[in-house]
Amino acid sequence: MKTVTHNANTRGHANHGWLDSHHSFSFANYYNPERIHFGALRVLNDDIVKGGNGFGSHPHDNMEIVSIPLKGALEHKDTTGRHEIIKTNDVQIMSAGSGITHSEYNASKTDPVNFLQIWVFPKVKNIAPRYEQKTFDPAARENKFQVVVSPEQNSEAVYINQDAWFSLGTLKKEFTTSYDVKRQGNGVYVFVLSGEVTVNGQKLNTRDGLGVSETESLSITANADAEVLLLDVPMM
Structure with missing residues (x-):
């Protein structure tokens, strides 16, 4: 088993006034040459955007981009014609594929929005750009792990173009x-x-990250009430 630990206070940080962002990679x-990616996981940004602000139209290609609002709501527009509001308990995915241009703005003029911006290298390049979002019942993840992103077509999760x-x-x-790794x-x-957990004997606090590879399962104990995100990705 191999592990890599990223404590919350060691993340990259950029405060642009309208945007306060912490970067795990x-x-x-x-x-940071030691924090380029974890397998297919390329970006994990913890973003807070002030009311009335956001990311103007900009292009992406050949990346799976997942947005998970933790507090507040985002307004999304892209060149596939989508114009959506993404709220807490929603998960959005955009397959940039052969090329897409999009914008993300705080849907509120006054209140901040906090969301995770996650990029994953795709399994197949240059696919037609696609967009999907779904709302998930938070009660379905109490003392269990609720799959919200999956490579399995027609599942309850949003679909990703990667074995993740x-x-x-x-x-x-x-x-x-315990959590069993989904794919060898x-x-x-x-x-x-939020909160505090112990994973395979290692204690983690709010916004800490731990990458675990070359294992088939994880043991997870909540030392306090906790919310946890698991990103199960190919190690490439």
């Missing part, structure tokens, strides 16, 4: 569970949204 002006699974769990204090050769990046 190298992004924009933050560069994202799962959310809301764990009560002292609850212990995949690794799991554990990101603690």
Whole structure:
């Protein structure tokens, strides 16, 4: 088993006034040669955008881009013609494929929005750009892991063009569970949204990250009430 730990206070940080962003991996002006990616997981940004602000239209290609609002709502527009509002408990995915241009703005003029922006290298390049979003019942992840992103077509999760699974769990204090890696050769990046957990003997606090590879399962114990995101991705 191999592990890599990214404590919350070691993440890259950029505060642009309208945008306060923490980077688990190298992004924009933050560069760390030891934090380029974890397998197919390329970007994990923890973004807070002030009311009335956002990211203007900009292009992407050949990347699977997932947005998970944690608080507030985002307004999304793109060149596929989509114009959507993404709220807490929604998960959005955009396959940039052969090329797409999009914008993301805070849907509120006054309140901040906090969301995770996650990029994953695609399995197949230059596909037709696509967009999908779904709303998930938070009660379905109490003391269990709810799959919200999956490569399995027609599942309850949003579809990703990669052998990757994202799962959310809301764990009560002292609850212990295990997580089986979905695909042989995949690794799991554990990101603690809130609270405190112990994963395979390692204690993690709010916004800490732990990458685990060359194992078939994880042991997870909530030391306090906790919310956890698991990113199960090919190690490439």
